[in-house]
Structure formats: structure tokens, C-alpha cells
Amino acid sequence: MQKKQKTSLVWFRNDLRVNDQTSLYQAIKNSEQVIALYCFDPRHFAETKYGFKKTEKFRTQFLIETVQELKTNLLKHNISFLVFNEIPEIVIPKLITDYNIEAIYLQKEWTSEETVVTETLKNELKHINWQESYDQFLFHPEDIPYAEFKKIPEVFTEFRKQCEKTVRVKSRLETPKLPESNLIENTTAIPSLTDLGLEEFETHPKTAFPFQGGENQALVRIDAYFWETKKLSVYKKTRNGLVGKDYSSKLSAWLANGSISARTIYWEVKRYEKEIGANEDTYWLIFELIWRDYFKYISLKHGNKIFQLQGILGKKYDWKFNHKAFQQWTNGNTKEPFVNANMIELQQTGWMSNRGRQNVTSFWAKEWEQDWRIAAAYFESMLLDYDVHSNYGNWIYNSGVGNDPRDRKFNIKRQAEMYDANGAFQKLWLQTSLF
Structure with a gap:
């Protein structure tokens, strides 16, 4: 049986949720104490060589709201959430020393900017047990019918048909609650837009996306779009719309920063189909989740060629x-x-x-x-x-x-x-x- 690590760090990146969160689930299972971390990396808010910010105010505000909600949800599980406006390469080695951290749990990333950061840290922190999980897919890499990523087909339809035929989507993970003794003193603060060098703004009254960031908000949106209005039943018919908040599910923003998992959406569609009824429209939301998976697999297959x-x-x-x-x-x-x-x-x-x-x-x-x-x-x-x-x-x-x-x-x-x-x-x- 695996010996429990005394203290583990869950390093959040684009997986900003408590539910169905593999890194968090495994850290809790394998550790005596769990601490959570998020870094607002200043490189993400710097000016690009093209003369505009790498991340502008809209997504940054959505991210701040997401991190605020994550902090609240982690506290309900008695997990302290340390948030820094600093690069991870400076923050993480210091935390390792301060808290005697033995293991770091994180979502597996493979695009170049993220990989450089991870590899730099791994090279410096060779004594640390690194636990990375593929956690942003509908069809998990272990389950797809391709032995190697280079065998992923270049045409989406072929990929979709093969996966639909052979893959069962994994169940959602329920994150356990830790005892209050897990909490540590936490004086870190979530930065504001101005702290990150961006201007405050009012949401545009005509926006088709009048929503806030965060895991709870994603679930509220699912509840409204699926169960209250039953718009899911006409999704394929309306998804090419242009005006208003309900022509499409709008779940992409929460999916993008991982405040909801593709699996959670999938299983909620399945529940809806069972209770309300299945049709081409309900299937089409799953179809779009498969497209999202496909682009991730193309990126795994081709690496930096996509850039x-x-x-x-x-x-x-x-x-x-x-x-x-x-x-x-x-x-x-x-x-x-x-x-x-x-x-x-x-x-x-x-x-x-x-x-x-x-x-x-x-x-x-x-x-x-x-x-x-x-x-x-x-x-x-x-x-x-x-x-x-x-x-x-x-x-x-x-x-x-x-x-x-x-x-x-x-x-x-x-x-x-x-x-x-x-x-x-x-x-x-x-x-x-x-x-």
C-alpha cells in the first residue's frame, strides 16, 4: 500500500473547480495534509509583441471571479487556497520549503508555454513527487482507440465515430471533505483587475454573455439552460444564433478555465435525455464536446505546429x-x-x-x-x-x-x-x- 505523503500541494491552472477534479481528489486520497495554490502569472497579462495584452480585461475578470469562487468552495472542504500575483517558478520552491511539501498534484498540460514552466520547476525540484493527470477531456487518453497520439486521424468524423463506438465516458469524482485541522494560516489575496494592470469596466448591456466566472455559476447556467428553459432540446436549431444569451449553451468559458469538467456536462446531458427526452439537439452538445476533445488531441499529436x-x-x-x-x-x-x-x-x-x-x-x-x-x-x-x-x-x-x-x-x-x-x-x- 502506498505510504501517505505528509503534505501535498494542488497547483491549480486551467482546472479551477472542486468537483470532478482529479488532482484534488488524488491529493486528498494520498496525503495527510493538502494545500491549494493558484498563481496569477504576470506573463499572462503582459503586452505581446503585437502591441496588445496577452489577456485582456474580459477573461481576466472572469478568471478573478472563478478564483474567488474556488477559494470559497475549497474552504468548505477545509482546504486553504494560496493565491499569488507572481510566477510559479518563484512561488512554488518557497512553498515547498515553508510547508515541507512532498508532492505536487496538477493537471497535465502539453503546450509549450505551460510545459516550459513545469519543466523548469521539475528540474529544480527533483526530490518532489510530481503527479500529473490528463483532466480536461471528455474521452480520456487512456480510453481512446489509438495506441499513440500520432495515430489520431486528421479528419474529425473518423475520430468521433471511433470514439463514440468504443469509449465510455468516465464517472465524475466526488471530492471528499477534509477535517478543519487541514487549514493553515492564509494571508494571501486575490488580485484585482487594476493589480494586474487592467482597467475596471461595466458589463456591456447588450452582451450575449452576461455571466460571471466560477464553478457554482457554471452549474447555475446548466440548470437554467437545461432544466428551467429546456433550451437544450433545441440547441442544434439555435446554436448558429447571434443575439441574446440563450441561442447556445455558453458553457465554453467555464470549460476553458476548467471551472466545470466536460464529464460533468456530458452526464448532465445524459440525465436530461433520460428525464426530458433525447433528440438530435441534445446529442449536438455532446458532439461539440467531442470537437473540443479533438482539437486537444490534434494539439497533442502535432505539438507546436498548431502555432x-x-x-x-x-x-x-x-x-x-x-x-x-x-x-x-x-x-x-x-x-x-x-x-x-x-x-x-x-x-x-x-x-x-x-x-x-x-x-x-x-x-x-x-x-x-x-x-x-x-x-x-x-x-x-x-x-x-x-x-x-x-x-x-x-x-x-x-x-x-x-x-x-x-x-x-x-x-x-x-x-x-x-x-x-x-x-x-x-x-x-x-x-x-x-x-
């Missing part, structure tokens, strides 16, 4: 970059009103619909043939629901260097006619921009 100009295909295009064009695109000042409305919505709220994203990315990469990486970095800065794998996976897909076997280009005027036939969405945001 490179030629993408995973190694395709060479004559990419350009014109600063004036970038200003026109980000400020909603192009020749396409539909693109403009979507870009103004993003600039003022941190949100854009799925339909909008496909059109503005196609316009930037296929119409204007501008370097997609700069636009992808802008999305990273602005989007409330930024997820590294989905963001870059979608950008390479829409730029002709990713997993789109058809390499399609959107007819934006036709798209506007189809999805904003009465012009309500364009009126909403193009009029807003005049003030």
Missing part, C-alpha cells in the same frame, strides 16, 4: 501582414458589415458567436490573406472563452493549414443573409459603435 504559419499541413501561402488592415479588422471597419458587427461585439464584450468566429476568421485569412497567427493572438487576448487548443485548432482549420479537408472559404454576404436575415445583429452592434 506555426504553415500549420499542421506545412502548406505555404503568400501570407501578408498590414498593420492598417489589422486595425480595420479589430475595430470593425472593413467593407463587410457582418464582419464589423462581430468584431465590435468582441471588442466591447469579449464574446463572439461560433458563426461570427467562422466568418471573421475566413475574412481575415482567406479574403485578405493576412497572417492568421496575429489574429489568433488577438482572439487569445479578447475572448472570454479562450482555450489554447480550440482557438489555434480553429484558426489553422479556417486558414487552410489545419483539419478542414474541404479548405472552405465563407461567402460572408450569403452568411449574413442566412444567419442575420433581418439585420438585427448588425444593427445592434453597428449602431453601438457610433457612440
Whole structure:
């Protein structure tokens, strides 16, 4: 039987929840004492080489709210949550010494920025027992029907069909409560937007995403979207909408920072199907979770290629970059009103619909043939629901260097006619921009 570690640290990153949280569950099971940590890494809020912040105010505010709620929820489990506005490479070695920590539990990350931080710490802290878990998937890597990540198919449909046929989604983990004696003195504070170098703001009254961050808020949203309004039963029909909070589930923002797990959503859909009824619409939310998984597996398979100009295909295009064009695109000042409305919505709220994203990315990469990486970095800065794998996976897909076997280009005027036939969405945001 494994000897219990005296004290373990749970290092939270993009897994900011108490329920169905593998690292937390395992740390509690294998340790006498558990301490939790989150670092607001200043590098995440610095200016990029493109002249805008790596993370802007919208997602940062959502993150602050998430961390505040996580602190409350951890305290209910008698776990102290230390929060620092500092890089982990400085914080963690000091905590190891101060609390005689023997093991660190964390979610497994594999993209380059996160890996560099983890590897730097591992090299310095060789005596520490590192426990990393893949915990951001619907279909766990142990369960997928591919012996190696390099065997993941390049076409989504093949991946989906194989996984649906062979994988059973894991059950949710119930996190135990620790005794009060587990608590330690904690004088750390959660930073504000201004502490992180960002400006305070009021939520835009017209936003399609009027929600707050945090695990409890994610569950409130599920309750409203599934059980109160039963909008899940029409999800596929409405998901290409543009106006209002209920055309889609909006769960992507909570999924992105891990304040809810894909498994939790999946099992709640299954309960809904059993109690209310299953149809193509209810299935389609699971279908979207599988797409999310797929981009994560593509990122595992191809590594840094998802960030490179030629993408995973190694395709060479004559990419350009014109600063004036970038200003026109980000400020909603192009020749396409539909693109403009979507870009103004993003600039003022941190949100854009799925339909909008496909059109503005196609316009930037296929119409204007501008370097997609700069636009992808802008999305990273602005989007409330930024997820590294989905963001870059979608950008390479829409730029002709990713997993789109058809390499399609959107007819934006036709798209506007189809999805904003009465012009309500364009009126909403193009009029807003005049003030």
C-alpha cells in the first residue's frame, strides 16, 4: 500500500473547480495534509509583441471571479487556497520549503508555454513527487482507440465515430471533505483587475454573455439552460444564433478555465435525455464536446505546429501582414458589415458567436490573406472563452493549414443573409459603435 505523503500541494491552472477534479481528489486520497495554490502569472497579462495584452480585461475578470469562487468552495472542504500575483517558478520552491511539501498534484498540460514552466520547476525540484493527470477531456487518453497520439486521424468524423463506438465516458469524482485541522494560516489575496494592470469596466448591456466566472455559476447556467428553459432540446436549431444569451449553451468559458469538467456536462446531458427526452439537439452538445476533445488531441499529436504559419499541413501561402488592415479588422471597419458587427461585439464584450468566429476568421485569412497567427493572438487576448487548443485548432482549420479537408472559404454576404436575415445583429452592434 502506498505510504501517505505528509503534505501535498494542488497547483491549480486551467482546472479551477472542486468537483470532478482529479488532482484534488488524488491529493486528498494520498496525503495527510493538502494545500491549494493558484498563481496569477504576470506573463499572462503582459503586452505581446503585437502591441496588445496577452489577456485582456474580459477573461481576466472572469478568471478573478472563478478564483474567488474556488477559494470559497475549497474552504468548505477545509482546504486553504494560496493565491499569488507572481510566477510559479518563484512561488512554488518557497512553498515547498515553508510547508515541507512532498508532492505536487496538477493537471497535465502539453503546450509549450505551460510545459516550459513545469519543466523548469521539475528540474529544480527533483526530490518532489510530481503527479500529473490528463483532466480536461471528455474521452480520456487512456480510453481512446489509438495506441499513440500520432495515430489520431486528421479528419474529425473518423475520430468521433471511433470514439463514440468504443469509449465510455468516465464517472465524475466526488471530492471528499477534509477535517478543519487541514487549514493553515492564509494571508494571501486575490488580485484585482487594476493589480494586474487592467482597467475596471461595466458589463456591456447588450452582451450575449452576461455571466460571471466560477464553478457554482457554471452549474447555475446548466440548470437554467437545461432544466428551467429546456433550451437544450433545441440547441442544434439555435446554436448558429447571434443575439441574446440563450441561442447556445455558453458553457465554453467555464470549460476553458476548467471551472466545470466536460464529464460533468456530458452526464448532465445524459440525465436530461433520460428525464426530458433525447433528440438530435441534445446529442449536438455532446458532439461539440467531442470537437473540443479533438482539437486537444490534434494539439497533442502535432505539438507546436498548431502555432506555426504553415500549420499542421506545412502548406505555404503568400501570407501578408498590414498593420492598417489589422486595425480595420479589430475595430470593425472593413467593407463587410457582418464582419464589423462581430468584431465590435468582441471588442466591447469579449464574446463572439461560433458563426461570427467562422466568418471573421475566413475574412481575415482567406479574403485578405493576412497572417492568421496575429489574429489568433488577438482572439487569445479578447475572448472570454479562450482555450489554447480550440482557438489555434480553429484558426489553422479556417486558414487552410489545419483539419478542414474541404479548405472552405465563407461567402460572408450569403452568411449574413442566412444567419442575420433581418439585420438585427448588425444593427445592434453597428449602431453601438457610433457612440
